Amino acid sequence: MNNPAPNLSDFGHDPLWLSIIKALFIFVFLMVGVLLGVWTERKLISRMQHRYGPNRAGKFGLLQSVADGLKMGLKEDLMPRTVDKVIYFLAPVIIAVPAFLAFSVVPFGPMVSIFGVRTPLQLTDLPVAVLLVLATASIGVYGIVLAGWGSRSPYAILGGLRSSAQVVSYEIAMGLSFVAVFLQAGTLSTSEIVAKQAGGGTWDILGMHIPTPSWYVFSLLPSFLIYAITMLGETNRVPFDLPEGEGELVGGFHTEYSSSLKFAMFMLAEYVNVFTVSAIAITLFLGGWHAPWPISIWDGANTGWWPMLWFFGKLVLAFCFFVWVRASLPRVRYDQLMAFGWKVLIPLNLAWILLAATFRALRLPEVDRGGILALGAVIVIGAFAIWLRFDTTNQRRRERKAAEVEEEFEQLREEPTAGGFPVPPLDLPHYHGVVPAARLHHEAKEVTSGSN
Amino acid sequence: MGESITFWVLAVVSVIAALGLVFSRRAVYSALMLGVVMFSLAVLYAVQDAPFLAAVQIIVYTGAVMMLFLFVLMLVGVDSSDSLVETIRGQRFWAVLAGLAFAALLGLGIGNAVLSPPKGLAAANRAGNVPSLAELIFTRHVFAFEVTSALLITAALGAMVLAHRERAEPKQTQKDLSRARFVRFGQLGRNPGPLPGPGTYARHNAIDMPALLPDGSVSPLSVNRVVARYEAAEGTLPPEVERILQEEALSERANGHVARPLGEEDGK
Numbered sequence: 001m002n003n004p005a006p007n008l009s010d011f012g013h014d015p016l017w018l019s020i021i022k023a024l025f026i027f028v029f030l031m032v033g034v035l036l037g038v039w040t041e042r043k044l045i046s047r048m049q050h051r052y053g054p055n056r057a058g059k060f061g062l063l064q065s066v067a068d069g070l071k072m073g074l075k076e077d078l079m080p081r082t083v084d085k086v087i088y089f090l091a092p093v094i095i096a097v098p099a100f101l102a103f104s105v106v107p108f109g110p111m112v113s114i115f116g117v118r119t120p121l122q123l124t125d126l127p128v129a130v131l132l133v134l135a136t137a138s139i140g141v142y143g144i145v146l147a148g149w150g151s152r153s154p155y156a157i158l159g160g161l162r163s164s165a166q167v168v169s170y171e172i173a174m175g176l177s178f179v180a181v182f183l184q185a186g187t188l189s190t191s192e193i194v195a196k197q198a199g200g201g202t203w204d205i206l207g208m209h210i211p212t213p214s215w216y217v218f219s220l221l222p223s224f225l226i227y228a229i230t231m232l233g234e235t236n237r238v239p240f241d242l243p244e245g246e247g248e249l250v251g252g253f254h255t256e257y258s259s260s261l262k263f264a265m266f267m268l269a270e271y272v273n274v275f276t277v278s279a280i281a282i283t284l285f286l287g288g289w290h291a292p293w294p295i296s297i298w299d300g301a302n303t304g305w306w307p308m309l310w311f312f313g314k315l316v317l318a319f320c321f322f323v324w325v326r327a328s329l330p331r332v333r334y335d336q337l338m339a340f341g342w343k344v345l346i347p348l349n350l351a352w353i354l355l356a357a358t359f360r361a362l363r364l365p366e367v368d369r370g371g372i373l374a375l376g377a378v379i380v381i382g383a384f385a386i387w388l389r390f391d392t393t394n395q396r397r398r399e400r401k402a403a404e405v406e407e408e409f410e411q412l413r414e415e416p417t418a419g420g421f422p423v424p425p426l427d428l429p430h431y432h433g434v435v436p437a438a439r440l441h442h443e444a445k446e447v448t449s450g451s452n
Numbered sequence: 453m454g455e456s457i458t459f460w461v462l463a464v465v466s467v468i469a470a471l472g473l474v475f476s477r478r479a480v481y482s483a484l485m486l487g488v489v490m491f492s493l494a495v496l497y498a499v500q501d502a503p504f505l506a507a508v509q510i511i512v513y514t515g516a517v518m519m520l521f522l523f524v525l526m527l528v529g530v531d532s533s534d535s536l537v538e539t540i541r542g543q544r545f546w547a548v549l550a551g552l553a554f555a556a557l558l559g560l561g562i563g564n565a566v567l568s569p570p571k572g573l574a575a576a577n578r579a580g581n582v583p584s585l586a587e588l589i590f591t592r593h594v595f596a597f598e599v600t601s602a603l604l605i606t607a608a609l610g611a612m613v614l615a616h617r618e619r620a621e622p623k624q625t626q627k628d629l630s631r632a633r634f635v636r637f638g639q640l641g642r643n644p645g646p647l648p649g650p651g652t653y654a655r656h657n658a659i660d661m662p663a664l665l666p667d668g669s670v671s672p673l674s675v676n677r678v679v680a681r682y683e684a685a686e687g688t689l690p691p692e693v694e695r696i697l698q699e700e701a702l703s704e705r706a707n708g709h710v711a712r713p714l715g716e717e718d719g720k
Contacts, residue, residue: 087484126503127503127504127580127581127582128503128504128506128507128581128582131504131507131508131511132507134507134511134515135494135506135507135510135511135514135515137515138510138511138514138515138516138519139491139510139514139515141515141519142487142519145519145522145523145526146484148526149480149522149526157526160526161523161526161527164519164522164523165523168515168516168519168520171511171515171516175511188582
């Protein structure tokens with residue numbers, strides 16, 4: 001029990017029955033999680049909007065999602081006449097299966113003993129576990145795209161196309177935000193990344209020993225922030241829910257899937273994907289199953305079955321974050337979404353990776369510090385020069401535009417009818433011969449919009 | 453044992469998918485079949501103890517490249533068929549030549565791998581799968597790696613240049629358009645606001661029903677000229693609309709204006 005954190009060599013020894021138990025647990029956990037997740041989301045968002053939410057079926061409306069699920073299962077399964085039958089049928093399956101797969105590499109806890117077998121609380125681990133998550137995500141997109149294409153409906157195909165472009169672009173930013181974690185941890189396996197976040201040193205200040213945070217959310221904050229944004233884009237949640245933007249595309253890619261079991265699959269996949277990206281955020285940045293600070297003072301907090309509780313707690317909080325974002329933010333426009341992904345998130349991420357790699361290189365023991373710093377200085381100065389160049393060009397453009405607008409308003413002030421703005425005649429009786437302020441004081445200028 | 457079972461299952465699947473790729477009539481099906489082939493390859497890599505290659509195969513090829521193929525095919529349209537006219541001269545000859553050259557290259561590569569004694573998986577993965585691969589890529593094969601990336605960047609740049617279009621005049625923003633509408637209002641007295649919808653203040657909201665002003669008279673702005681012309685030909689034009697159109701035509705003739713529908717935006 002002295003080293004409870006598993007590493008890669010602890011995997012692959014489970015007997016078959018144990019693997020089946022673990023896989024079954026993950027499946028049941030996700031299914032129940034989706035039922036409770038839908039309920040939590042509806043209750044929470046209702047409270048944020050000053051209403052009660054479902055409160056009829058069962059205590060606190062807890063059975064509402066069970067009732068909805070039953071209804072979806074029992075409804076007539078419509079197959080529209082014009083759809084591509086094979087693809088229309090396959091799409092919900094393709095989207096749902098990979099969503100479950102990704103959870104097989106999520107560490108729930110350290111080594112425990114199950115029926116006398118010592119085993120990590122994790123189905124499996126790979127040297128490339130985090131990449132496996134990205135891979136399943138990219139398979140899942142097929143479900144959305146094929147649902148859109150197979151439906152033979154303009155709304156659905158627009159939703160599908162939007163989705164493919166959005167998810168592929170946000171996957172790049174997401175993958176880049178993992179890079180700093182890989183650099184820091186030196187591994188791509190989830191269990192080892194969690195083990196690396198076990199504990200930092202202590203920070204001695206005024207005689208107190210404050211343990212420094214070892215979670216990567218603190219040391220790699222920019223990566224975490226970018227990941228938090230991309231995980232919203234990757235799961236098509238508000239504010240990036242353009243593939244199914246109901247205001248403009250009815251239901252987006254699942255317009256033609258009326259509320260039957262097939263629609264339930266899409267719903268299921270969406271929530272499981274939310275759980276997956278939350279679990280990955282917890283694993284990579286929020287210390288995995290490690291107890292948060294005040295609890296971690298207790299020595300037994302990170303052994304046995306307790307860590308599973310901390311993990312679930314973090315998962316619930318992460319899910320509540322999704323709901324909170326949904327309640328607060330409006331949907332962004334599509335071109336803004338793409339511009340944000342490509343022109344902001346990816347360059348920022350690249351710059352941050354360079355910075356993180358430089359710090360990492362500086363801390364290596366046998367290294368030429370002067371050389372690295374000189375190289376860094378050259379890059380920083382070069383980047384600054386480029387920025388300055390662009391900035392002066394932009395500044396000049398802005399000034400020219402402002403001067404143009406100013407000139408136009410000057411002309412209009414002198415001769416109101418020239419440009420045709422509807423200005424009342426200045427000799428109207430109710431002015432009583434009073435000259436308008438704009439003509440009296442030439443220095444009192446109008447503040448025009450857009451002139452900055 | 454497990455490896456050979458996986459191989460025989462995937463071999464059948466990928467050969468069928470590859471045949472489907474060639475013979476299916478619809479481009480989207482072909483693309484999906486290609487996706488299946490790529491996915492089977494990834495699983496084979498995983499079974500052969502190359503997890504990194506498997507993950508990257510799925511992320512890059514199945515996930516990104518195939519998705520872009522699909523994207524294009526879907527934009528082209530559902531039922532579009534290929535044009536059978538060959539636009540490049542000598543296309544077949546060069547295609548056959550390139551195919552033969554590729555086959556020779558493939559044969560050389562495979563022969564090289566088969567004939568030389570294998571190092572073994574243990575030697576290849578001594579420092580772990582990912583670090584060993586990284587070491588090879590960034591030391592021994594770094595030049596090939598960088599040249600490939602340069603090639604890809606060149607291709608992307610070329611695509612951008614081909615797709616780029618220089619604007620002849622600056623793009624009109626909403627603000628510019630609004631300003632132009634007001635200028636037109638000042639010069640021609642044209643309504644700068646949106647047109648009234650048909651049926652406003654009326655009992656009907658059909659497109660052929662002109663809007664009524666608060667005093668009950670017909671708003672000329674809301675008369676749909678196309679429908680009015682059709683109704684005039686059919687003889688079902690409501691008398692008040694007819695009267696308005698006649699008055700308009702008279703006043704236009706009197707002012708020397710060119711007869712032009714009121715609601716229509718005149719292009720700049």
